[in-house]
Amino acid sequence: MNYGGFSTCGGEYVITDPVPPRPWINYLGNRRLRAFISQNAGGLMWYKEPYSRRLTRYHYTAAPGDRPGFYLYVRDRKTNQVWNPHFAPSCIGLDSFECRHRPGVTEFVASFDKVEVAVRFGIPPGDDVMLWDVTVRNVGDNPRDLQLASYMEFGLLEFMREAVGWCYLKNQFSLRFDAELNAIRYDYHVFEAPFAPCMLFGCTERLDGWECSRDAFIGSTGSYARPEALMDHRELSNSDLPLGGHACAVEALNVMLDPGAEKSLAFVFALADDWSTTEALLAQYRSSDAVQNGFANLANFWNERLCRTVVETGDPVVDRAVNVWIPYNSVVGLDLARTISTDHMGTDGLRYRDTTQDALAVANIDPEFARLRMHQVFEQQTPDGGGCFSFFPDDPRPTSDSPRRSDNTVWQVYTIHNLIAETGDMRLLDEEIPYRDGTIGSVYEHIQRGLDYIWDRRGPNGLPTLYHADWNDGLALFQDEAAESVMLGMQMVYSCKLFRELAQRTRRAADAEWCDHVATELTKILNSDLVWDGRWYRRLLMSNGKVLGGAANAQGQIYLNPQSWSVISGVGEFEGRGRIAMDSVAEKLDSDCGLRILAPPFTGIPEPEDPPLGSNPGIGENGGIFSHANTWAIIAECLLGNGNRAFKYFRQLLPEVVSERMGHDHYQREPYVFVSSIVGPGCDAFGQGGISWLTGTANWMHVAIVQYILGIRPTLDGLELCPCLPDGIEQVEATRRFRGKDYKIHLTKDTAKWNLNP
Ligand code: GLC
Numbered sequence: 001m002n003y004g005g006f007s008t009c010g011g012e013y014v015i016t017d018p019v020p021p022r023p024w025i026n027y028l029g030n031r032r033l034r035a036f037i038s039q040n041a042g043g044l045m046w047y048k049e050p051y052s053r054r055l056t057r058y059h060y061t062a063a064p065g066d067r068p069g070f071y072l073y074v075r076d077r078k079t080n081q082v083w084n085p086h087f088a089p090s091c092i093g094l095d096s097f098e099c100r101h102r103p104g105v106t107e108f109v110a111s112f113d114k115v116e117v118a119v120r121f122g123i124p125p126g127d128d129v130m131l132w133d134v135t136v137r138n139v140g141d142n143p144r145d146l147q148l149a150s151y152m153e154f155g156l157l158e159f160m161r162e163a164v165g166w167c168y169l170k171n172q173f174s175l176r177f178d179a180e181l182n183a184i185r186y187d188y189h190v191f192e193a194p195f196a197p198c199m200l201f202g203c204t205e206r207l208d209g210w211e212c213s214r215d216a217f218i219g220s221t222g223s224y225a226r227p228e229a230l231m232d233h234r235e236l237s238n239s240d241l242p243l244g245g246h247a248c249a250v251e252a253l254n255v256m257l258d259p260g261a262e263k264s265l266a267f268v269f270a271l272a273d274d275w276s277t278t279e280a281l282l283a284q285y286r287s288s289d290a291v292q293n294g295f296a297n298l299a300n301f302w303n304e305r306l307c308r309t310v311v312e313t314g315d316p317v318v319d320r321a322v323n324v325w326i327p328y329n330s331v332v333g334l335d336l337a338r339t340i341s342t343d344h345m346g347t348d349g350l351r352y353r354d355t356t357q358d359a360l361a362v363a364n365i366d367p368e369f370a371r372l373r374m375h376q377v378f379e380q381q382t383p384d385g386g387g388c389f390s391f392f393p394d395d396p397r398p399t400s401d402s403p404r405r406s407d408n409t410v411w412q413v414y415t416i417h418n419l420i421a422e423t424g425d426m427r428l429l430d431e432e433i434p435y436r437d438g439t440i441g442s443v444y445e446h447i448q449r450g451l452d453y454i455w456d457r458r459g460p461n462g463l464p465t466l467y468h469a470d471w472n473d474g475l476a477l478f479q480d481e482a483a484e485s486v487m488l489g490m491q492m493v494y495s496c497k498l499f500r501e502l503a504q505r506t507r508r509a510a511d512a513e514w515c516d517h518v519a520t521e522l523t524k525i526l527n528s529d530l531v532w533d534g535r536w537y538r539r540l541l542m543s544n545g546k547v548l549g550g551a552a553n554a555q556g557q558i559y560l561n562p563q564s565w566s567v568i569s570g571v572g573e574f575e576g577r578g579r580i581a582m583d584s585v586a587e588k589l590d591s592d593c594g595l596r597i598l599a600p601p602f603t604g605i606p607e608p609e610d611p612p613l614g615s616n617p618g619i620g621e622n623g624g625i626f627s628h629a630n631t632w633a634i635i636a637e638c639l640l641g642n643g644n645r646a647f648k649y650f651r652q653l654l655p656e657v658v659s660e661r662m663g664h665d666h667y668q669r670e671p672y673v674f675v676s677s678i679v680g681p682g683c684d685a686f687g688q689g690g691i692s693w694l695t696g697t698a699n700w701m702h703v704a705i706v707q708y709i710l711g712i713r714p715t716l717d718g719l720e721l722c723p724c725l726p727d728g729i730e731q732v733e734a735t736r737r738f739r740g741k742d743y744k745i746h747l748t749k750d751t752a753k754w755n756l757n758p
Contacts, residue, residue, distance in 0.1 A: 001017070001663075001664065001665060002017075002660075002664050003015055003016065003017040003019075003020040003024070003664050004016050004017065004020075004024075004099075004671070006320055006656070006672070007100070009320075010316065010319060010320025010323065010324055010325075011102055011103075011320075011324055012100045012101065012102040013100070013101045013102075013325075013670075013671070013672040014098055014099070014100050015039040015098070015099040015100075015101070016097065016098055017097070018039055018040060018086070018087030018088065018094070018097050018099065019040075019087070020039065020664060020668075021664065021665050021668040022065075022342070022668050022669060023038035023039065023040065023042055023065065023066040023342050024038060024039050024099075024101070024669075024670045025037060025038045025039075025043065025101075025341070025342060025670070025693070026101035026102075026105075026106045027104075027332050027335075027336070027693075028104060028105070028106065028121060028122055028123045028130070029104070029123050029335065030123050030124065030125045030126060030127070030128070031335060031369075032047060032048055032128055033045070033046075033047050033123050033128040033129070033130065033271060034046055034047075034048075034123070034335070034336075035056075035070075035121075035123065035130060036340070036341065036342070037069060037070060037106045037121055038066050038069065038342070039086070039087075039099040039101075040066055040069070040086050040087055040088035040089070041069045041070050041071055041072070041084070041086035041088070041108070041121075042058070042066030042067055042068065042069035042088065043056075043058060043069040043070055044056055044057070044058035044069070044340070044346075045070075045130060045152075045269070046340070046346070047128070047195075047197060047271060048394035048395075049339065049346075049349070049392065049393075049394040049395050050159065050339060050340045050346030050347075051158070051159055051160070051346060051347055051349070051392070051395055051397070052157060052158050052159075052193070052194050052195055052395050052396075052397075053157050053195050053197070053394075053395075054155065054156075054157055054158070054159045054346065055154065055157065055199070055271070056068075056069075056070075056152055056153055056154055056155065057153040057154065057155040060345050064088075065342070066088070066342070067088075067089060067224055068089070068151065068152075068153045068224055069152075070121060070130075070132065070150075070151075070152055071084060071086070071089065071150065071151040071152070071224070072084060072085060072086070072117070072119050072132070072134065072148065072149070072150060072151075073090070073147075073148070073149040073150075073151060073227070073230055074112070074115065074117060074136070074146060074147075074148055075146065075147040075148075075149070075230055076113070076115075076144065076145070076146060077145040077146065077147050077233075077254065078145055080231070080232065080233050081113065082226070082230050082231075083112045083113075085097075085108045085109075085110035085112075085117040085118075085119055086099065086108045086110070086119075087110070088224075088225075089223070089224035089225045090225050090226070091225060092112065094110045094111065094112050095110075095111045095112050095113070096109075096110060096111045097109075097110045098110065101672070103302035103306070103324070103328045104122060104123070104298045104299075104301065104302050105120055105121065105122045105295065105298060105299075106120065106121050106122075107119070107120035107121070108120070111139065113140075114138065114139050114140025114141075114142075114144075115136065115137070115138060115139065115140070115144060115146065115257075116136070116137040116139050117134065117135070117136050117137075118134070118135045119132060119133065119134045119135075120132075120133045120295070121133075122294065122295055122298050123298075124293075124294035124295070124297050124298050125297055125298060125301045126297070127281060127284075127285070127294065128270065128271045128272060128281065129268055129269060129270045129271075129281055129282075129285050129294070130268070130269040131266055131267075131268055131285065131291055131294055131295070132150065132266060132267040132268075133264075133266045133291050133292075133295065134148065134264065134265050134266060134267070135262055135263070135264045136148065136255060136257065136262060136263050137257070137261070137262035137263075138257035138258065138259055138260060138261050138262070139260075140259060141259050142259060143256065143257065143258050143259065144256070144257045145254070145256055146254070146255045146256075146257065147208075147230075147252055147253070147254050147255070148252065148253055148255060148265075149209075149230065149236075149250055149251065149252035150201075150203075150249060150250060150251045150252075150267050151217070151224075151227075151248060151249070151250050152201070152248065152249045152269070153214060153246075153247070153248045153249075154175070154186060154247040154248065154249065155247075156169055156170070156173075156190065157188060157190070157193060157195065157196075157197075158190070158193060158194075159345075159346060159347065160347070161190075169190050170244045170245055170246075171243055171244040171245075172188075172189055172190040172191060172244060173186065173187055173188045173189060173190060173244050173247070174187045174240075174241055174242050174243065174244055175187070175212035175213075175240065175241040175247050175249075176212060176240035176241070176242060177207075177210045177212065177238065177240060178200075181200065181202060181279065181282065182202055182203065182206060182207060183200045183201055183202030183203070183282060184200065184201045184202070184210060184212055184249045184251065185199070185200055186199040186200070186201070186247070186249075194395070194396050197271050197272065197273060198271070198272055198273065198274055198275045198277075198278045199269070199270070199271045199278065200269070200270050200271075200278050200279065200282050201249040201251065201267065201268070201269045201270075202251075202267070202268050202270070202282045202286070203251050203253065203265060203266070203267050203268070204265050204266045204267075204268070204285075204286050204287070204288065204291070205253050205265045206253070207251050207252065207253055208236075208252055208253045208254045209235060209236030209238055209250075209251075209252040209253075210236060210238055210239075210249075210250055210251050210252065211229060211236055211237065211238070211239045211248060211250035212239055212240050212241040212247060212248065212249070212250075213239040213240070213241045213245065213246070213247070213248070214245075214246035214247060214248040215245065215246060216229065216237050216239035217229045217236075217239075217248055217250050229250070236250065236252055249269075251267060253265070264288060266285070266288070266291045268282055268285045268286070268291075270282040270285065302328070305327065305331060305365050305366050306323065306324060306327055306328070306365075307735075307737065308364065308365060308736065308737040308738075309322070309323075309327070309364070309365075309706055309712065309734065309735075309736050309737075310323050310734065310735045310736075311323060311706075311710060311732055311733070311734040312732065312733040312734070313710075313729050313732050314729060314730075314731075314732075315728075315729065317651070317654060317656055317657060318651065318654075318705075318729075320656075321654050321656065321705075322702075322705055322706065322710075325655075325672050325673060326698055326701055326702045326705070327361070327365045327702060328673075329673045329674060329693065329698035330358070330361045330362055330365060330698040330699045330702050331362055331365055331366055331369070332693065332694075332698075333358045333693070333694055333695070333696070333698050333699060334355070334358040334359055334362045334369065334370065334373055334699070335369075336694055337349070337350040337351055337354050337355050337358060337694070338351055338354055338694045339694070341691070341692070341693050341694050342692075343691045343692070343694075344691070344694060348390055349390040349391055349392040349395070349397070349400070350376070350390060350391055350392070350393065351389065351390045352377060352380060352387040352388050352389065352390065352391065352405075352408045353387065353405055353407055353408045353410075353411055353471070354696060355373055355376070355377055356374070356377055356408075356411040356412055356414075356415055357411050357414075357415070357696045357699055357700065358373075358696060358698075358699050359373045359374055359377075359415045359419075359699070360411075360414060360415045360418060360699045360700065360702075360703060361418075361698070361699040361700070361702035361703050361706075362699065363415060363418045363419040363422050364418065364422050364702070364706070364714065365702070367419060367422050367423050370415065370419055371419060371428070374412075374415060374416065374419070374443075375431075375433055376391070376393050377412070378412075378433040378435075378443065378446045379433060379434055379435075379436065380399055380436055381409070381435050381436060381446055381449070381450065382435060382436050382437070383435040383436075383437055383439050383441075383449070384449070384453060385409060385448075385449030385450050385451075385452050385453030386401075386408070386409070386450075386453050387405070387408025387409045387450065388400060388401050388408070388436075389401055389402060389403055389404070389405060389408075399436065402468075403468040403469070403476065404467040404468045404481075405467065405468060405469055405470065405471075406454065406457075406464055406465060406466050406467040406468075406469070406470045406485060406488055407454075407470040407471050407485075407487075407488050407491065408450075409447075409449075409450025409451065409453055409454060410450070410451070410454060410488060410491045410492060410495055412446065412447050412450050413447045413450075413451070413495045413498045413499050413502070414494075414495070414498065416428065416429075416443060416447060416502075417498045417501070417502065417716075418703075418714065420502075420716060421713075421714035421715050421716055422714045422738075422739075423739065424716075424718075424739050426505060426506070426716075428443055429442060429443050429444040429502060429506060430442050430443070430444070431443050433446060444502065444506070447499060447502075448499070448511065451492070451495055451496070451499060451518075454488065454492060455492065455518055458484070459482060459483070459484040459541070459543070460484075461484050461525060461530055461541050462484075462521065462522070462525045463484035463485060463486065463488070463489040463522070463525055463526075463531075463541060464484065464485050464488040464489055464492060465481070465482060465483070465484060465485070466480065466481060466482070466483040466484065466485045466488075466540065467481050468481060470485040470487055470488045471487060471488075471561070472487070472561065472597070472621055473621060474597075474614060474615070474620065474621025474622060475539075475540065475548075475621075477611045477612065477614040478540070478542070478548065478611045479611065480540075480542050480543050480544075482543040483540045483541060483542045483543055483548075484540065484541040485539075485540060486526065486531055486537055486538055486539055486540065486541070486549075486562045487539065487559075487561045487562050487565055489522050489525065489526050489531075490522075490526060490537075490562060490565035490566055490568070490569040490571050491565060491569065492518065492519075492522055493518075493519045493522050493523055493526070493569035493570065493571055494565070494568055494569040494570075496515035496516075496518050496519040497515070497519065497569070497570070499511070499515050500512045500515035500516065500519075501716060503515060505716065522571075523569075523570075523571050523574070526566070526571045527571065527574045527575075527577070530547075531562075532577065533547075533549070533550045533551055534551060535551070535580055535581070535583075535584045536549075536558050536562070536563055536580070536581045536584040536585070537549075537562035537563060537566050537571075537572075537577075537581055538550050538559075538562065539556070539559040539561070539562055539598075549562065549598070554600075555600050555601065555602045555603065556598050556599075556600070556601075556602055557588075557598075557599065557600065558584060558585075558588050558589065558598065558599055559597065559598045560585060560589055560595055560596065560597050560598065560626075560629050560630075560632075560633060561597070561629055561632065562581075563578075563581035563582055563584065563585045563633070563636070564582070564585075564629070564632035564633045564635070564636040565632060565636075566578050566581055566636075567581075567582060567635075567636035567639050567640060568632060568635055568636055568639065578636070578639075578640060579640055582633070582636055582637060582640060582642075582645075585633060586645065590649075591625060591680065591681045591686075592652070592661060592681075592687070593625050593652060593653070593658050593661065593662065593678050593686075593687050594625035594627065594630050594649070594652055594653040594658070594678060595625060595629070595630050595633055595649060596623050596624065596625055596626075596680045596681070597621060597623065597624060597625070597626040597629050597677075598622075598623050599623060600617075600623065600682075601617035601618050601622045601623025601680065601682070602614070602617065602622055602623075603617050616683075617682070617683065618679055618680040618681070618682050618683035618685075618686070619677070619679055619680070619683070619690075620676075620677050620690065621677075623680045623682075624677040624678060624679060624680045624690070625653075625677060625678040625679075625680050626676070626677045627653055627674050627675060627676060627677060627678070627695060627697040627701075628676065628695055628696040628697045628700060630649055630653050630697075631697060631700035631701045631703070631704045632700070632704075633649055634646045634649045634650050634701075634704040634705075634708065634709070635703070635704050635708045637649065638704075638708035638709055638711075638724040639708070641724065642724075643709065643723075643724040643725050643726040643727075643749075644726045644727055646704075646708065646709055646724060646726070647709055647725075647726035647729070648726070650701070650704060650705055650709060653674075653701075655669070655670065655671050655672055655673055655674055655675070655689075656671050656672065658678065658687070658689070659671040659689070661687070662687035662688070666685075666687055666688060667687060667688060667689045668688055668689050669689030669690075669692040670692050670693070673692055673693050673698070674692070674693075674695050674697040674698050674701065675689040675690050675691060675692045675695065675697075676690055676691045676692075676694075676695035676696075676697065677690040677691070678690065708724060709723070709724055709725070709726075710723055710725075710732060710734065710747065711723035711724055711747070711751075712734060712736055712745060712747075714738065719736065719738050719743065721745065721747065721751055722751075723747045723748075723749070723751050725747065725748075725749045730748065730749060731746065731747060731748045731749075732745075732746075732747040732748075733745070733746055733747075734746075734747065
């Protein structure tokens, strides 16, 4: 069955059944204050990063898996019936229900027993407030005596210390209702806390009751579905929490509505470093105009980013993906890296190589944001050119160098090149950014040292050393840090191509020559019999002389990435091998839902020196359909001129398409954002979606569809048009905002390559 669909213009995903197989979430936020929220208003709010500044609680391992969040309870004071416009947690069947997710805003519109409630949630740009904008309407013939109550649960800001030190730390904060401010005040004074923000939760209306104590609201026999304080005609107890403990923010008001009457109000959460700023923020958002303005600013914020590339291909599925959901997914991806979702528990920080890739297409959508993140990445680089595993720009935790990924610094030039192509501003290369030890280097030097770092650490066959893993985490399983990576070798060739262009433009002839030398050397090795297997390229040269990814192996015979990268890098131009390799991909790795990362999957330990299993066969890196890796195959097919195959690979992986094909119940995940992987063929669960939202897929897919299939590609010389359209898409109308001008573009299959130089 289907749980929802896109609005006509594609700008919203409308969930009409409140119980899809998993929470289907959206993200809110202004890059400081952030939250995610599901179709049941389950969710979590944090400030800057969720490890030391997690503001509200969300239960990751308790059943049911989407509690608590940002709840609005509606009680009929006469019948005492309690319900929620977001269905859960009371789970009272509603007469109508819609949850509308759109960029930066989630809105519920629901009705029950002749009362209609609309509530939308958003965090406006610029101000650290979360707005709950509520309208309640009596659509029946009798007057109604209603109570509305908010619920949000606070925990310790430090997620891990809540788990470990709760017994002591629970007494180091307090909540109380401040009658003068008409708001709940959350005082956090855990003495070792790295941050102690000042928080208020208020309402635009005078409140009739409140609870700061979760024990008082839920009670010992109650639940989120049936909080004791709302049962049996009780009144709220107006609890404060002076000694700390389990905290919540319940604010209630009574609303009398004549037939046809409606009432609007807003709950406002505000946060700042000092109380006077928090109070001022709350005061500012106490007016309905300010709340409406907040939502208008949010809509503008997203429109400015999404209007830069708008296409009409004649295929509405493609259009809504390209115009709204892929760029939206890309920007959220860069904002959060892999930190927090319903899957990620918010302990990991920003990953070096992931953040670099997540900035790739954001360079075309929000160049300033991409530039900022690349600065943060470069600041983590060591002066010898090495990267790191993860880092924490808003948290005092030290940068983490382990596990050691060999590909960290190969991605930098892709993003910087694209960023310069977008803005036309070569001066970015001269910007000075400190290395991790405080010494300074230009962006150009950061890139150069990053490439040197990989080049200097080659193995005996001349290819880059693997260390714990390259892009593919799953290779860590083989526990061969001295293995040599074919994929990384090919990526180095591509990096050298781009870096050579930058070197030439800035008249660094010796560096350009170095690039030629590296590319030539690597290309030779990559086309030697060590790496070329006959019909495709191998994946790893192991230090014991064995290879991974060869036809002679029983398992893991063919890996997707070296085939795609052989084309992207140009290594596969030799004797037409790129074409042969990509034909092998089509034959051996394609499925109804996308390309597998390898085949056949590893199933066990046939020999003592073989690796332990890792993921079950067909899952994730062990033969799953890895979405991120599919994007490179699309680019490769475009470069080979095969628009039909490229488009097939693109369209079959779109969340809307794959979730329809497999069925919403089986696929499980949001039909509007990518998953990192899908269970591969041969498994009972084939076609089931994995971790959603935070995956490198969105950014690379944006590049694959816009720059390669549609061929609207920024280059250092201007905007280039070089479409590779499939049969069935005969022409495309597009608008592209590029270097301050708006272009109207008409593409046909015969559009010859040409360049628009603004
Ligand atoms: C996950 C990781 C990413 C890695 C990829 C492939 O998406 O977050 O860092 O490159 O898997 O293993």
